Amino acid sequence: MSDTFFSGAPHWTWFIIPYFFIGGLAGGAYFLAAILEWFGGPAHRPVIRTGYRVAAVGAIVSGLLLTIDLGRPLRFWHMLFQSENFPAIMFKTWSPISFGAWAILLFGLFSVLSALGAMSEEGRLNNRALRAVGGVMQGRGLAKLVAALGGLLGFFVAGYTGVLLSVTNRPIWADSPWLGALFLVSGASTGAAALILLSPGRGATEQSLRWLTSFDSRALVVELLVLVLFLVSLGSINKVWLSFWGLLLLVGVVGAGIVWPLRLHASPARAARLVLLGGFLLRVATMLASEGIERYHMAAGT
Amino acid sequence: MGSNMAECHPVAFRWPMKAKLNGAKLIHVDPRFTRTSAMADLHVQIRAGSDIAFLGGLINYVVNSRRWNTDPFFKEFAVNYTNAATIISQDFKDTEDLEGVFSGLNTFSEPASWPYNGNVGRYDPASWGYERDPKPPGPATADLIARRAGPPFDDLVRSLKPGPAHRDPTLQHPRCVFQILKRHFARYTPEMVEQICGSPKDKFIRVAETLLENSGRDRTSAFAYAVAWTQHTYGVQMISCCALLQLLLGNIGRPGAGVMALRGHAAIQGSTDVPTLYHSIHGYMNAPSALRPHESLRAYMAAETSPTSYYGHLPKFLVSYLKSMYGAAATADNDFGYDWHPKILGDHSHIASFAAMAEGKVKGMVVVGQNPATSLNGHATRRALRELQWLVVKDNWLTETATYWYQAPEVKSGDVKVGDIKTEVFFFPSTQIGEYDGSFTNTQRMLQWHHMATKAPGDCRTDSWFYHNLAKRMKKLYAGSTASKDQGWLNVTWDFDPDAGEAPIYPGEPSARKILREINGYMTADPTQHLPGFAALKDDGSTTCASWIYCGCFPAPDKNLTARREPDPPGVPGAHLNWGWAWPANRRVMYNRASADLQGQPWSERKRWVWWDPTFVNPPDPKTGIAPPRGKWVGYDVPDFGATKAPNAPPKPDGIALDALSGTQPFIMRADGRGWLFVPAGLVDGPLPTHYEPAESPVHNLLYPKQQNSPVYKHWAKGKPYNPVAEIGDPRFPYVISTYRLTEHYLAGAMSRWLPWLAELQPELFIEIGKALAQEKGISNLDWVHISSPRGRIKAKALVTDRIGVMQVAGKAIHHVGMPWHWGWMGLSTGDVVNDLTSWVGDPNVSIHEGKAFVCNVEKA
Amino acid sequence: MAEAMGFFTDTTICIGCKACEVACKNWNQLPAEHGGVKEMSGDSYDNTQRLDGIHWRHVRFIEQFDGPYNGRWLMMSDVCKHCVQAGCLEVCPTGAIIRTQFDTVVIQSDVCNGCRACIAACPFGVIDMNPAAGTAQKCTLCYDRLEVGLEPACSKACPTDSIQFGPITELRARAQKRVEQLKAQGETRAQLYGDDPNGPLGGLNSFYLLVDKPEVYGLPKNPQLPTRNLPKSATFSAASAAVLGLLALVGLRKQRMDDMGGGGAGGGGVSPN
Numbered sequence A: 001m002s003d004t005f006f007s008g009a010p011h012w013t014w015f016i017i018p019y020f021f022i023g024g025l026a027g028g029a030y031f032l033a034a035i036l037e038w039f040g041g042p043a044h045r046p047v048i049r050t051g052y053r054v055a056a057v058g059a060i061v062s063g064l065l066l067t068i069d070l071g072r073p074l075r076f077w078h079m080l081f082q083s084e085n086f087p088a089i090m091f092k093t094w095s096p097i098s099f100g101a102w103a104i105l106l107f108g109l110f111s112v113l114s115a116l117g118a119m120s121e122e123g124r125l126n127n128r129a130l131r132a133v134g135g136v137m138q139g140r141g142l143a144k145l146v147a148a149l150g151g152l153l154g155f156f157v158a159g160y161t162g163v164l165l166s167v168t169n170r171p172i173w174a175d176s177p178w179l180g181a182l183f184l185v186s187g188a189s190t191g192a193a194a195l196i197l198l199s200p201g202r203g204a205t206e207q208s209l210r211w212l213t214s215f216d217s218r219a220l221v222v223e224l225l226v227l228v229l230f231l232v233s234l235g236s237i238n239k240v241w242l243s244f245w246g247l248l249l250l251v252g253v254v255g256a257g258i259v260w261p262l263r264l265h266a267s268p269a270r271a272a273r274l275v276l277l278g279g280f281l282l283r284v285a286t287m288l289a290s291e292g293i294e295r296y297h298m299a300a301g302t
Numbered sequence B: 001m002g003s004n005m006a007e008c009h010p011v012a013f014r015w016p017m018k019a020k021l022n023g024a025k026l027i028h029v030d031p032r033f034t035r036t037s038a039m040a041d042l043h044v045q046i047r048a049g050s051d052i053a054f055l056g057g058l059i060n061y062v063v064n065s066r067r068w069n070t071d072p073f074f075k076e077f078a079v080n081y082t083n084a085a086t087i088i089s090q091d092f093k094d095t096e097d098l099e100g101v102f103s104g105l106n107t108f109s110e111p112a113s114w115p116y117n118g119n120v121g122r123y124d125p126a127s128w129g130y131e132r133d134p135k136p137p138g139p140a141t142a143d144l145i146a147r148r149a150g151p152p153f154d155d156l157v158r159s160l161k162p163g164p165a166h167r168d169p170t171l172q173h174p175r176c177v178f179q180i181l182k183r184h185f186a187r188y189t190p191e192m193v194e195q196i197c198g199s200p201k202d203k204f205i206r207v208a209e210t211l212l213e214n215s216g217r218d219r220t221s222a223f224a225y226a227v228a229w230t231q232h233t234y235g236v237q238m239i240s241c242c243a244l245l246q247l248l249l250g251n252i253g254r255p256g257a258g259v260m261a262l263r264g265h266a267a268i269q270g271s272t273d274v275p276t277l278y279h280s281i282h283g284y285m286n287a288p289s290a291l292r293p294h295e296s297l298r299a300y301m302a303a304e305t306s307p308t309s310y311y312g313h314l315p316k317f318l319v320s321y322l323k324s325m326y327g328a329a330a331t332a333d334n335d336f337g338y339d340w341h342p343k344i345l346g347d348h349s350h351i352a353s354f355a356a357m358a359e360g361k362v363k364g365m366v367v368v369g370q371n372p373a374t375s376l377n378g379h380a381t382r383r384a385l386r387e388l389q390w391l392v393v394k395d396n397w398l399t400e401t402a403t404y405w406y407q408a409p410e411v412k413s414g415d416v417k418v419g420d421i422k423t424e425v426f427f428f429p430s431t432q433i434g435e436y437d438g439s440f441t442n443t444q445r446m447l448q449w450h451h452m453a454t455k456a457p458g459d460c461r462t463d464s465w466f467y468h469n470l471a472k473r474m475k476k477l478y479a480g481s482t483a484s485k486d487q488g489w490l491n492v493t494w495d496f497d498p499d500a501g502e503a504p505i506y507p508g509e510p511s512a513r514k515i516l517r518e519i520n521g522y523m524t525a526d527p528t529q530h531l532p533g534f535a536a537l538k539d540d541g542s543t544t545c546a547s548w549i550y551c552g553c554f555p556a557p558d559k560n561l562t563a564r565r566e567p568d569p570p571g572v573p574g575a576h577l578n579w580g581w582a583w584p585a586n587r588r589v590m591y592n593r594a595s596a597d598l599q600g601q602p603w604s605e606r607k608r609w610v611w612w613d614p615t616f617v618n619p620p621d622p623k624t625g626i627a628p629p630r631g632k633w634v635g636y637d638v639p640d641f642g643a644t645k646a647p648n649a650p651p652k653p654d655g656i657a658l659d660a661l662s663g664t665q666p667f668i669m670r671a672d673g674r675g676w677l678f679v680p681a682g683l684v685d686g687p688l689p690t691h692y693e694p695a696e697s698p699v700h701n702l703l704y705p706k707q708q709n710s711p712v713y714k715h716w717a718k719g720k721p722y723n724p725v726a727e728i729g730d731p732r733f734p735y736v737i738s739t740y741r742l743t744e745h746y747l748a749g750a751m752s753r754w755l756p757w758l759a760e761l762q763p764e765l766f767i768e769i770g771k772a773l774a775q776e777k778g779i780s781n782l783d784w785v786h787i788s789s790p791r792g793r794i795k796a797k798a799l800v801t802d803r804i805g806v807m808q809v810a811g812k813a814i815h816h817v818g819m820p821w822h823w824g825w826m827g828l829s830t831g832d833v834v835n836d837l838t839s840w841v842g843d844p845n846v847s848i849h850e851g852k853a854f855v856c857n858v859e860k861a
Numbered sequence C: 001m002a003e004a005m006g007f008f009t010d011t012t013i014c015i016g017c018k019a020c021e022v023a024c025k026n027w028n029q030l031p032a033e034h035g036g037v038k039e040m041s042g043d044s045y046d047n048t049q050r051l052d053g054i055h056w057r058h059v060r061f062i063e064q065f066d067g068p069y070n071g072r073w074l075m076m077s078d079v080c081k082h083c084v085q086a087g088c089l090e091v092c093p094t095g096a097i098i099r100t101q102f103d104t105v106v107i108q109s110d111v112c113n114g115c116r117a118c119i120a121a122c123p124f125g126v127i128d129m130n131p132a133a134g135t136a137q138k139c140t141l142c143y144d145r146l147e148v149g150l151e152p153a154c155s156k157a158c159p160t161d162s163i164q165f166g167p168i169t170e171l172r173a174r175a176q177k178r179v180e181q182l183k184a185q186g187e188t189r190a191q192l193y194g195d196d197p198n199g200p201l202g203g204l205n206s207f208y209l210l211v212d213k214p215e216v217y218g219l220p221k222n223p224q225l226p227t228r229n230l231p232k233s234a235t236f237s238a239a240s241a242a243v244l245g246l247l248a249l250v251g252l253r254k255q256r257m258d259d260m261g262g263g264g265a266g267g268g269g270v271s272p273n
């Protein structure tokens, strides 16, 4: 009996699950955009712009979800500053949730800047102030710098959510070191999928799309690999999957979210949709499976 | 045994736990494995109602054991400190001779004056007495009464002295108490115990051996009981059976010994001392009764005084009490107003009164601090309530008793129409204990003063406020009446208004100080001169004292000893004499003369408590100026004996009270100064405990096949449709059921089911049933089940557990079930009324109901 | 820091009276579940079931029987362990959870924002939300009482001294003696849980005397800090990030190759602008 079965569930459910999904997606999307910003060349601009904007929206939504979920939303800032002696910074490197709070904030900042750049690039900014900022962001050097930092933060945001779960004493989450990796990879695959679906609208080129789809397939393979490692590392804990959540993981995540899309080269769009679904269900399954475990009774074996 | 101490007296249970840490062995004998059993070294299951068989078995085992017959301590204690050697009248016939009953059994027919006594039979105890020499010559009692002799009443008391009783210190005489009880209990073998009680033989023998090992000069054992030994048709006999065993083991009057009554309500001890009981006036003097020879003051004294024990002073107690009742109006000429004093007609106890009420014989009732609507045959009780013209309920909450007329199950079900109930119900909100000054008297007879912590909300008033103002108004109403029946009430003194300068805590509140002074007593001539103790009481009216046993708790206007809070330092075997005040005379262990041997020395160093110090120099008597000879009883406790009476002092030939006893007779409240193994007088259901089956039982009486039940138990409202009782082994009700308490709730529940913090701890009514029965009936944990008895049918959730179960009784497998009885329809946590199952049958000595053992059926709902 | 204070709970003399549970609620003015109106659990006499935001003390009942009347009934009053290395304190992102001068662990309710990380971090399932406050709550070891020199409400109320409060070093010595006594009396299963400063979490400032395996009482055999997983978890994530980065670049590279190789499948990649 794993010692994790004696802990209490934090009730991280219908705000946190979408947050983890969207945060991951946003992070993944920005990362890909950043890669292209650096190495992609002009052909990829539409995808880059889409990536930035998806990231910005995702980051903002994530922040909102995270805040609404708090027992005391108006005290969200206590995570950033020491409430007793403001403006002293509140930051614990060893606590993913503390680290993450800052990460999501900064990621939001960078992704919004990049997004503004993208929008002024498209000439869609009519507010003067914003246009000014956007203009500045069009400077290639600055854009690249921001992209670099944002991209790293993006991957952090995608991954830390899983690490956060591992740095607890909850069943499943704390029983494997692979959850962070799993969420990160899934963030990348869903990010790519999102771009596959959205960027054509922004005039993405055939070339970018090909790159995205091939990347996505590769990411899915990696995801499958990590998922296997994750399950292997759970060992005896796997018995918890003998439940609805196990079925969801198998059919929803592995089947619909990974294997099937891999076999759908023909229509990337449909594949992408399935990848998004799979990514979401991955969060649902891994989180609710653990949330649902009643402490003690399980422990006392009764 | 006979209580669930850990759950019902958790604070007191601190001490058994301390003892356990010091290596003491703990045994729990109970039909259930309870939180007490969980702490015990040994738990023994027993079928409810069979304790006399178990205790009788122990007695039989003990008197035949090697240890008891080889260690001289036991016989020395028994021969000298108990009536083991006393010879009983030859007219006495034991249950051995009469197949389960004693000599003197008569039929009983209800008197027309008060036909609610409920006895199924009655004993004439004349044949149970000691065999005696003829009465010494002297003035005849009858003449003294006729001559209206006294005060002083010493001659009257002396005239009551019987001739000395015959004794055989060798314990060989066939009619000596020891031989009689040895024969009486001979059939209570370990095998028989197993058959009757369902207690495994090996466990029973372990109990017996443990008791023997832990009794003697150097060790003592104690029993703690509560209502598991009272709520039976032979409850008093259970307790006296335990006392018998403890006397044989030398476990009375010594530290760490005794038969501990764990009393119930916080101040229930006080309520019986003071008293609220119908059959006694203050200090356990019997209430003047129309059924006894109590026609006059002296007749009462002659009937009630035991001349050769401390009760020989009864005239002093009684006269001082009458002075407190009637004050200046009570004079020697009018026998201190004795004729004004109300007399009882028969059994006016709780159930008897409700039986009368059910027949419309009671006009109105004042219910203060009680919730009868959910206790004792609820249907019959509520039927009785509906017959009232008016009902006053004074409580902290709107209890079931205050709401029965529109909330009771029979009203909700429509069987009874609210409109048909003619009772007018008045509700008075009451203060709680922390909202006024007063005193508690707890289980160890200790009075502890408590102070008001906070003001009560709104119109809440104390109970003393209620009675004080009621009395004042009634005296106004009766003022000037010339009817002779009213003279008593008119002459009652009622001086409890606070003195000038003494601020009442609530408008119209009486002075708690004055009430305590009245109870403690004072010099009639000068009320500021409080009495130091009951030794100061006089029978000539010069002293006024409501309750002789409380005399001394308030010895001076500035000395309220009940308010003391000084514990003894840790480590000493202290009696904590400076913590509160315990009656009598602040003694903590009664009859503690028995803690020393015949010569007055401690039985052993380890068990030192009170002893004779022959070198002690006594101060001269202030009045006579003569100093008594050297020597005094000293020790940790207040000696329960003549302070300077030497161990070798002989009885005074024509002495009364303590003077009639020698220096080796510790039991000074008994006429022969000895502990009673055999009870020649005072109990209405026999001189020796005898096993009978409860009024309702699934089995026949294995010990006395011809006598199933106590021949004199009480069955009120017999033959009435609302109080039927099941036949022996009635197939419709095959299971034995007992009712009891939970730590989390309090009695009828008003004090706990209203409280969120307690309600969440035990939120629902349940029945505890064993796994075997559950399986048989297809009942699983938390299923709803119906429980039915001849009186009613209720619903509860099943709690299936191995802490209760099946027992092998009389060769049959008997399923035992149990229910906590705290629930009712009011409050946060509500549930059916368990007492809708119980009946109006009870004990003939004290009229308590048989709530601990009856029969029922259980069906999946 | 002043001397470390805490609890030694001797479960062998717990009579399951729940006075501690009620005393705690009384002193801390905690609400009852659904105002006290609820269904029974059917789990022996335990109707509150767990420690959480409104039950800072909880008395557990364990029936160990084989056959009627044949067995034992264990009772144990559980509470926050005030771990010397506290997982809850470690992860708390707002600094609401602090270590006091008594070496106890306290949640400052006015700082907590209800993120609930501590709930999942506690190895013992001690913390949960207090719905009334919207913050995570648990035993404060009566910090407010200790500050004015009072004993905690629960231990004060305990009639049998099953809960003993005092300086940890004293309590440890006392506990050792009791274990030896029990062993001498034949209770071979008697053991202390959490008394060892070199043991898990650096020792628990609320430790217990048990007469069966910890799991039987709902206690983890080997409680650990949540951050034990951080290094591995972080490394694996970083690694997978790197892998993905590579894959992405490889992808780009391959595309360029294809394009240079002229007229690969798909249009010439001339971007619109």
Ligand SMILES: Nc1nc2c(c(=O)[nH]1)N[C@H]1C(S)=C(S)[C@@H](COP(=O)(O)OP(=O)(O)OC[C@H]3O[C@@H](n4cnc5c(=O)[nH]c(N)nc54)[C@H](O)[C@@H]3O)O[C@H]1N2
Pocket: B001, B002, B003, B004, B005, B007, B008, B009, B029, B030, B031, B032, B034, B046, B047, B048, B049, B050, B051, B225, B226, B227, B228, B229, B262, B263, B264, B265, B738, B739, B740, B741, B742, B743, B744, B745, B746, B747, B748, B818, B852, B853
């Ligand atoms: N928490 C709490 N404490 C209380 C009370 C309360 O309501 N709640 N009530 C107070 C009052 S008024 C009283 S009188 C006392 C009562 O104190 P107790 O008498 O200890 O309480 P009960 O639970 O009525 O009965 C005790 C035990 O008797 C067992 N029993 C039933 N029948 C028999 C029998 O025939 N023989 C033997 N040996 N055991 C039997 C039951 O299984 C039960 O465990 O408690 C007082 N203390």
Ligand SMILES: Nc1nc2c(c(=O)[nH]1)N[C@H]1C(S)=C(S)[C@@H](COP(=O)(O)OP(=O)(O)OC[C@H]3O[C@@H](n4cnc5c(=O)[nH]c(N)nc54)[C@H](O)[C@@H]3O)O[C@H]1N2
Pocket: B227, B231, B264, B265, B368, B369, B370, B371, B372, B375, B376, B394, B395, B396, B397, B399, B430, B431, B432, B433, B463, B739, B740, B741, B746, B747, B748, B749, B750, B751, B821, B834, B835, B838, B851, B852
């Ligand atoms: N089946 C079954 N029936 C039983 C028993 C059993 O074991 N089994 N036990 C029996 C025993 S031992 C007893 S003692 C009785 C108890 O039965 P009851 O005495 O009828 O029940 P309680 O709930 O104690 O009633 C006390 C009431 O006094 C109120 N009260 C508290 N303090 C004050 C105060 O200061 N002033 C006033 N005016 N009211 C106050 C409380 O709110 C409560 O309503 O039940 C008996 N009934």
Ligand code: SF4
Pocket: B008, B009, B010, B011, B012, B266
């Ligand atoms: S409730 Fe009162 S009387 Fe009963 S144990 Fe507790 S303190 Fe004593």
Ligand code: SF4
Pocket: C080, C081, C082, C083, C085, C086, C087, C088, C089, C105, C121, C122, C123, C124, C125, C126, C127, C138
């Ligand atoms: S027991 Fe849990 S809540 Fe208490 S200090 Fe340890 S980690 Fe924190």
Ligand code: SF4
Pocket: C091, C092, C093, C094, C095, C096, C097, C107, C111, C112, C113, C114, C115, C116, C117, C118, C119, C135, C136
């Ligand atoms: S819920 Fe409150 S105490 Fe717990 S970790 Fe979050 S902020 Fe800290």
Ligand code: SF4
Pocket: C023, C024, C025, C027, C028, C056, C057, C079, C138, C139, C140, C141, C142, C143, C152, C153, C154, C155
């Ligand atoms: S120490 Fe105080 S807060 Fe903690 S459980 Fe005891 S009473 Fe409750």
Ligand code: SF4
Pocket: C013, C014, C015, C016, C017, C018, C019, C020, C021, C059, C077, C157, C158, C159, C160, C161, C162, C163
């Ligand atoms: S107060 Fe003491 S005895 Fe009662 S349940 Fe709590 S720990 Fe056990």
Ligand SMILES: [Mo]
Pocket: B227, B263, B264, B265
């Ligand atoms: Mo009682």
